[in-house]
Amino acid sequence: MDACLLDKWTQQNNFFVKEWKLSDRRIGGNQQQGTKEKCHMGTVKLLQMMQGVPADIELIQLELTVAYNTLVFSFNLSTLSDVQDNLTNTLLRAHEAVGCQTFTRDPVMLWHATLKSFSDMAHLSCLHNLLCVQWALLLASCQMKSIHQMLRDVTQEEVTVPSQDLRAVIQKLRLSDKENSNILVAITAREFKDLLQICTVLVEGLESLKQENYSAALVAFLEAMSLPAPRALLAQVHTLTGFAFAKLNQPQSALQSYRKALEVDFGCHSALYQSALVYRQLKNTQAEIEALRLLHSALVQHAEEPMDNTGVMVISPDVLLSSTCMDSVLAVPATQLILHCLAYTCVLHDRISEAVELYLDLMSSLQSDITQPARHNVLTEGDVSFLRVAVVYLEAAFTLLRAKRMWDAITVCEDVITKTMNLIPEKLLFDLSEEHLLFSIEGPSKSVKHERLENVLWAAAAHYLQGLAYCKMKDTKESVSSFTRSLNWLAKVSLKSTVVGNHRDWEVKMKTLQRLRGLALAGRGVSFMERGQLKEALRDLKLSLQSITDLQMIKFGLVEVYRRLGRQEEAIACWRESHISAEAFSSGNLPLYLQTFPDISLCFDISDLNKMMEDAFHRRGV
Secondary structure (H helix, E strand, O other): OOHHHHHHHHHHHHHHHHHHHHHHHOHHHHHHHHHHHHHHHHHHHHHHHOOOOOOOOOOHHHHHHHHHHHHHOOOOOHHHHHHHHHHHHHHHHHHHHHHOOOOOOOHHHHHHHHHHOOHHHHHHHHHHHHHHHHHHHHHOOHHHHHHHHHOOOOOOOOOOOOOOOOOHHHHHOOOOOOOOOOOOOOOOOHHHHHHOOOHHHHHHHHHHHHOOOOHHHHHHHHEEEHOOOOOHHHHHHHHHHHHHHHHHOOOHHHHHHHHHHHHOOOOHHHHHHHHHHHHHHHHOOHHHHHHHHHHHHHHHHHOOOOOOOOOOOOHHHHHHOHHHHHEEEEEEEHHHHHHHHHHHHOOOOOOHHHHHHHHHHHHHHHHOOOOOOOOOOOOOOOOOOOEEHHHHHHHHHHHHHHHHOOHHHHHHHHHHHHHHHHHHOEEEEOOOOOHHHHHHHOOHOOHHHHHHEEEEEEEEHHHHHHHHHHHHHHOHHHHHHHHHHHHHHHOOOOEOOOOOOHHHHHHHHHHHHHOOOOOOHHHHHHHHHHOOHHHHHHHHHHHHHHOOOOOOHHHHHHHHHHOOOOOOHHHHEEEEHHHOOOOOOOOOOOOOOHHOOHHHHOOOOOHHHHHHHHHHHHHHHH
């Protein structure tokens, strides 16, 4: 083999390796990706030139190194099946160079034959590099038994563990570190082995997590913490450890692990999110809100900053850890969803002024997101259901009502009405014994009729909230009109059967319809009472209690109507019943704006009513 040609090929190999590593230190996505693609194509062409001559033992060390660099570069730019095919072809050509023939393409059997055929330490070093590539490929496809069998074949004298403990085999594994300093490699065998070791331990832990064996998962994650790892990966290990602790009902240990993750890498957003979930479980609202605020700020800042490639690995751990279980643990909801979660939590805990600002920010964000289609969707935590923009607006209007910003609430509701009213037909007929089957269809293929039902519920809810606002402003004429419009929208829905079936989503829709009807009737009844139309008020409040039996506010309204009508005995009986039957309402999945009947809609003071009724009850007793 011509020495000049070998030197030329060596220089080309070294050039591409240097360029790739330099690109990893640069900040700038497109330019960096372009450089990597050029390096990859450069090594591919170089390897093709080398393989254009007959396999030669003098050339084999350089050829195996160039093949190794090409395969490493391919991890980020090719499919894993292509990488496996190229690795297999490289090994078969190596056999040809030393005069051995093998016809198997099974990775484990091929490596068994390869390690037997090569004894020269220089060649062994190159083969151990390629062995790491094979390990990575098997790990990416979670073939743990194949990894175990292959590593046991590396050096029988050093790996003598009789058990099936893969982690024990890895600890005893020693790869050749005799590198040719004249031929550069993308990543040394030692560095590659360190990465593969921690990723292998993590995959075993993730498998235990998937099987809900949280104790075994915790043991694996704690072991992974002691291994060398890039900063970002170590932060993920701490996060997984915290998740295992949380599943084992050790929330304080979980929080400590999440804090360690953030100390290692504050860009580990999943640690912040998981912390918020633990604080929610502990009912530590202040800490939960603080964690969500930090997470939202971090996500916004992350979106605005250029990507920092400091410490980037040649092979990303993400390629090796393709576990859906890990993705679910480390997943962080979108920025808009975190903002919604924060606003929603503030409303639930009566931090209304904070919630108002958060909802206004969220609505502004949704309006400015012009890339969204007409039917805006924001993914929820489980990534299976959708939080629609109309729902966000209605929640915002409800929060504005709580903050006594009545006209703002009316304006937000009007926006919902304007965008839904033209999508609602004159009549919607549902057979509840059959419709729940269709309702299980998710996404774009969902029945158009059910889309229209959602529009009906949104429009009706918007009119209902407007009615509450007008009621508070003592504009009872407008409040009666708004509540009536809400009921008219709901009247468009006709139910053929009372059998709901067993689909939860459909059941929630029917409960939402029933509850909204009851609340609109209650609101109109209170408005009629304020206008002095007591018979109409009595009728609506009674009808309301047929739909909703759990809200004392409505019962207090009925007591007040009886009192004003002079029907003292009925007023006392209703008052006593309202105190005996405590509220036992479970909101379930009902919208936030329907979970209560706010006292802002009442035109009388409940404490005064209670005092009067208590006096009347005692006088009757005397």
